[in-house]
Amino acid sequence: MVSIKDIAKQAGVSISTVSYALNGSPKVTEETSARILAIAKELNYIPNAAARSLKKRETKIIGVFLTDYSGAFYGQLLQGLQEALTSRGYELIVCSGKESHRFLPERMIDGAIILDVTFSSDELIKYADLGHKLVVLDRELDHPNINQILLDNKAGATLAIDHFIDKGHRKIYAVTGPNISYDSQQRLQAVRQTVERYQDIEYEEIEGDFNKPAGVRAAQQIIAEYSKPVAVFCLNDEMAIGMYNYLSKTDYRVGEHVHIIGFDNIEVSHYTDPRLTTIDYSKRKWGTLAAEHLLKLIANEPLENERIYVSLIDGGSVGTM
Structure with a gap:
């Protein structure tokens, strides 16, 4: 691999002069800089990102x-994350799995946005104690190097159950998400609290997993x-779509026999018949805010935690009883 030492040798200048030229420093004349850049191009020089990040303490x-x-x-x-980061000169990498956690302690990235249950809260606190900047979207953590931007899960779940009650429904199922999911826990807690406000509700929970097969299994049980x-409140749209798929092969119709509300307003929910009633929020805004807040953390600017607000879109899958 070509190094700046090789460029310096061919250009007949010092290594520091090459470094200045490659970084656009005014300490090198335009003529010398142009010659060095031409040699670098001729030799197919590729900057060593790891070395540069160690020197500058940043990777962008x-x-x-x-x-x-x-x-x-x-x-x-x-998309919201990428747009916000690109406009500020940063690149984005998307990671999953425990092996990728090393990107933080090895300082291969300048900061992290967390929507990943494979990180324990203790692990994130440890990284924050070491100075790493983090924005969490899936838990509540109190640390000066951690900012949180959370969905208003409880408000969304309350809207769903109140909508069922307003429509006259008295037999309600909730199809849950994974037990380790913060969003699922928050939504389910709000469902239980809301149901308790009413005296004549038949309420039952079905264990789910935030995916279509879980919706199919729930529909089979129902x-x-x-x-x-x-009435069935699926704690995300994926499970609601799985339920639609199963019911479409039976004599039971959505909006007549089974009334469904989802959560997330994913694009495919726009094309169901009847259209899925769901809890909506701006996922793009969520990503944009997460990126903006992380960059403020990195710049040591003051900021507060934020919440993403939700609303209910009535698509017609919850008929009146």
């Missing part, structure tokens, strides 16, 4: 850590137990 790279890459949820979130129209 931000890592976003996700639990996995599956589902239709992440696209707009990542139909096996079916005696009258029911």
Whole structure:
């Protein structure tokens, strides 16, 4: 691999002069700089990013850590992240899995955005204690090097259950997410609290996993137990779509026999018939805010935690009883 030492030798100048020229320093004349850059191009010189980051203490790279890459949820979130970072001269890498955690202690990135249950909170606190800058989207942590931007999960779940009640429903199922998911825990807690406000509600929980097969399994159980129209709050849209898919192959119709609300307003939910009623929020804004807050953390600028607010979109899948 070509080094600046090789360029310096061919140009007949010092290594420091080559370094100045490659970094656009005014300490080198335009003529000398042009000659050095031409030689670097001729030799196919590629800067050593690791060495440069050690010297400058920055990589201009931000890592976003996700639990996995599956589902239709992440696209707009990542788009918001990328747009905000690119406009500030940063690149984005998307990581998943425990092996990628080393990017932080090895300082291969300048900071991280966390939406990944494989990080324990203790691990994140440890990195923050070492000076790493983090924005978390999936837990509550109190540390000067950690900022949190969380969905208003409880408000969304409350909107869903209140909507069912307003429509006259009295038999309600909740299809949960993974037990380790912060969002699922928050939504389920709000569901339970809301149901308790009403005296005449039949309420049942079905264990889910935030994916379509979990929605299929929940639909199978609901139909096996079916005696009258029911309302089902799926704690994300993926499970609601799985439920739609299963029910479409039966004599039971969404909006008549089974009334469904999801959470996330993913794009595919726009094309269901009837359209899925769901909890909506701006995933792009969530990503944009996460990026902006992380860059402020890196710059040691003051900032507060923020919350992403939600609303209910009534698509017609929750008929009146």
